[in-house]
Amino acid sequence: MTEEQERVQPSGVWATAVGVAKVRARESERADALFRDPLAQAFATAGGRGPSSSPPPDDEADRRRRAGLALSIVIRTKFLDDLLRQATASGVRQVVLLGAGMDSRAFRMDWPEGTRLFEVDTAEPLDFKASVLRRERAVARCERITVAVDLREDWPSALAEAGHDPTEPTVWIAEGLLIYLPEDAVELLLARIGAQSAAGSRMGLTLGSRGVIERFGVDAAPGSAVSMWVSEMPDDPVSWLAGHGWEAGSHTLRECAAAYGRPMTSPPQRAEGPGGLISALRP
Template structure:
């Protein structure tokens, strides 16, 4: 699934995880704003190493709908990043000192956020994105602000064993983040993932999820180019995500992207194609 970057000895992004580089580009653009909702100093380096800086492939000429969809997705990435940043800060303030990023991709929260002493942040992903990421981190001489622990594991396999071997303590509360992940997993795999998270979560653990609606799946995935990340979107959010998570042992709050965007001073466009934000944001606490 991967190729070596010519002359650089790096893994070239491919497959689903290549979208992590696109997310990094969005975060880099947000960082350059005069009024950013967050700053991610490493995002530009990830995007450049993946060939998406300073530009990315444009939509087909004249495809205004595609341009609007791309802008909507970019804004949703900015909003969800801010939402999950806040969730992590709240978890840390509550005393939680373990964080797990599932499908971590190019996430740089270990480096860009301030963490209490003793915090351990586990980044779970497969080898290609972690290797790519580490090559950029070495180049940038990046220094984490907590104990960063990469965990090489496939989320379709026995990742809890790999996480435990890396030092995660299931008896202590954990904050879990699954950002832009569930949409790529079939529903049965999502259920298994939630069950496994629950089994590793002490009471008081927290979780942040991003979910997508049926309309978003239909709008973005069915019209996407074959082999693109959007064409692989398969899992929509349940009709009642709060009730769904209650069945897994979590007390949850669901927020629409439109609601959070307005709260952050970045309201979503109401132009055609933007009638609904591409998904929901979930904050949950383990009973």
């Protein structure tokens, strides 16, 4: 059997990472792309989400919903790219991508000398990703370390064993992740991140906005990403994060989309998109 035939196929929650790659591949083709992800198409195709994999939606509401979700992924990607650049400019040299999925930032962004980037996810997506990266002969632009662990388990120990140093600042990214974790797991994750964060650490989060599960989930297909959403942002994310020791700023997708020249054209409430964007500093 070839490596391609042997490659595990996406299923369950990690299949969502391949859907995200598909959106990034489409964005990368635009003349005015907010980022270019040269590996996204390979991940999408290997995971069965190539250019002709899904028929166009036949109803207008579905089309609008999909377009809103895709735009939200594009906007959050750009937001977190910028946050990572700011973090490294401030001297941070440890990057942890929690629920890294098919994130290719290690390969597509410029990193200062000495940057160590940890990708944390479960074993299956990391194995799938590794096989695509091998085939593409992708070369990371920083030191890249993968950590296969379930984030509901003792991931700080696994991260420490992989070489993460909690006495040095870290920039943490949880992109498209928290919405898949129940609230108690989100609380525990935040507490653990805090315990591993030296002063000067940064954090970028995406949060499901209030009401999004009801709004998008009403007729979600079984097995779809939306059908697996379980948690939304707290009413006051800034205070919530202050309670976890962070000075946070909260931005709506809509305001970031406008700032990036991609305004959301639909009326508010309808396509607010599935999240809020958080940037935070550990004083």
